[in-house]
Amino acid sequence: MSNSIFRPVISAGDLPEGQAVTVSIEGRDVLVSHGESGFFAMDDLCPHNGSRLGTGKIRKDTVSCPMHGARFDLRTGECLAKALGCQSIVTHQVRIADGQIEIALSEFPVQQPMV
Numbered sequence: 500m501s502n503s504i505f506r507p508v509i510s511a512g513d514l515p516e517g518q519a520v521t522v523s524i525e526g527r528d529v530l531v532s533h534g535e536s537g538f539f540a541m542d543d544l545c546p547h548n549g550s551r552l553g554t555g556k557i558r559k560d561t562v563s564c565p566m567h568g569a570r571f572d573l574r575t576g577e578c579l580a581k582a583l584g585c586q587s588i589v590t591h592q593v594r595i596a597d598g599q600i601e602i603a604l605s606e607f608p609v610q611q612p613m614v
């Protein structure tokens with residue numbers, strides 16, 4: 500669920516496919532990424548051990564955590580590294596308006612790391 504208040508965060512032209520950037524929205528760090536299927540947004544906090552995902556590698560529609568390599572689906576936040584037992588990451592709504600990527604924060608709280 501979302502409060503549906505969209506906020507512009509970066510020009511879509513400044514985020515080529517395969518790149519991601521971390522922005523702060525209302526004190527919440529959000530990873531804005533450009534995957535194979537488009538633009539996505541999720542909390543920038545790995546639920547395994549709390550690493551930031553901003554320097555993780557984007558491949559197709561996934562991002563890998565730079566600390567232990569867990570991959571997450573950019574579209575759903577699902578952890579694809581079942582062996583690590585990670586929870587999913589909260590995702591946020593994204594739209595493009597006037598060439599700007601706009602994000603509406605999810606009302607779900609930030610997932611806390613396992614440790």
Ligand code: FES
Pocket residue numbers: 545546547548549550564565566567568569583
């Ligand atoms: S902290 Fe991200 S996979 Fe371990």
